[in-house]
Amino acid sequence: MTELLWGGPPSRSRGPKPAITLAEIAAAGIAIADAEGLDAVSMQRIAGELPVTKMALYRHVPGKTELVAVMSDIAMGPPPDRPDLPWREALHTWALDLYDGFTRHPWLLQSTIGRRLLGPNELLWMERGLAALAGTGLTGGEQLDSILLITSLVRNLAQQSTTFPGHTTGLTEEDMLRSLAEILATEAGRFPHLATAMRTLSGSENQGLEFGLQRILDGLDLLVRGRVAVPDGIETFPIEGRG
Amino acid sequence: MTELLWGGPPSRSRGPKPAITLAEIAAAGIAIADAEGLDAVSMQRIAGELPVTKMALYRHVPGKTELVAVMSDIAMGPPPDRPDLPWREALHTWALDLYDGFTRHPWLLQSTIGRRLLGPNELLWMERGLAALAGTGLTGGEQLDSILLITSLVRNLAQQSTTFPGHTTGLTEEDMLRSLAEILATEAGRFPHLATAMRTLSGSENQGLEFGLQRILDGLDLLVRGRVAVPDGIETFPIEGRG
């Protein structure tokens, strides 16, 4: 598995030349997932897009789980190059870039959850986020927690705003709001604060991401100002190992 | 669908007495999901726990999607009663309660994603969160964005820390860390900041939730202090409707 995600091209020896490559399989899977959602990705469906049958795919991939992992790391790609910025602006840009990636491949939100082996691109994203915080004086754990915090917001906002091709029940944002309005109308007294909040909603969308980011960055700023900034690479409390 | 989530017991008329109720179906599904994960929940499996066959379930439920929605709202339950607290402490407690719920029913993290119709309990959670922010002077949109921000953190942290019965590839936290350590060892120079951060990790776990919560609450506090607190129910900018 780690070999699939991290290993280069296979070391060929005897036998017939493979008709397809892992990259081609992943590309086909990504195309399907982008167009019709992750649920539309099946081994048969992928094989249909390639000059092989379903079972041939298992010569290149141990199972669907691993294939989706490879697809995910490829689709995620490395973080885009950005000029050096102060940590706050760097993290802000990083978050928007991440959000952009999830918008382009909404199914990544489904495939990159829970405990899993991390691919090179996913680690590159982490690396880039940590790099932004390197000079702030935060401990390693705090840095990790910070990018985890931002990632949480980005993921959930992307989940809410993007429209999944397949998978979901085909509800539009309209449907949800209408249904909610009906409920608030009939169940009048049960949700007073919710009703009030909904009534004072302005129409702009996707403001949730900016709002959340500014709150998080404000909170981090408060913490950073309380720390003594140290040169990168020197730890304030060099603790070896874990546990 | 809205009837299933919000409607009371069915209005019976002619025909044989139902052998089972929707509540029993949901309870059986919840039991299976709690014990073996959401993937173990199938119509056949549920029917096996009840004195009916698989197809009988479709007399009470339009499809599996709707059943899982009902299961989710029931399993989530209403937020626990808490004494009145200042908004910051109230939100903090609210977040921990929410985290607790996701810990008790990890599959809720899978079943309550994306656009969907909201059930009464889910709305009660929102209502409770908004109630905490009612007197802060934040606008309705800001209040909604705030609880969305906190929910994002809670969800992602729960996702990371809880162990899913089925579904995942059976990786332990140990496995992930070991794999990551190997990668950082072999791919030495590619992830310098990540390597540094991992090296300075202390052993305590679940600190990510507290860290994130404090950052968010700090950020919200900064915003609230910039607003004039107004009595509940009076809006600073009463904008009618949406869009």
Place this chain on the structure above:
DNA sequence: CCTTACTGTGTCCGGTAGACACATTAAAGT
């Protein structure tokens, strides 16, 4: 040239969600 490792294929299995026709049941209308 032959051996051997590797690739792709077809068949099969157990599982899934759901459509649909059918017999049975019990309440409503007469």
Place this chain on the structure above:
DNA sequence: ACTTTAATGTGTCTACCGGACACAGTAAGG
């Protein structure tokens, strides 16, 4: 009391899914 009728549960059937496994063909190494 009898008939009508709506609702319930069942069995069968389809179309998928991931994957195990045996088998035939291919191409490189000895």
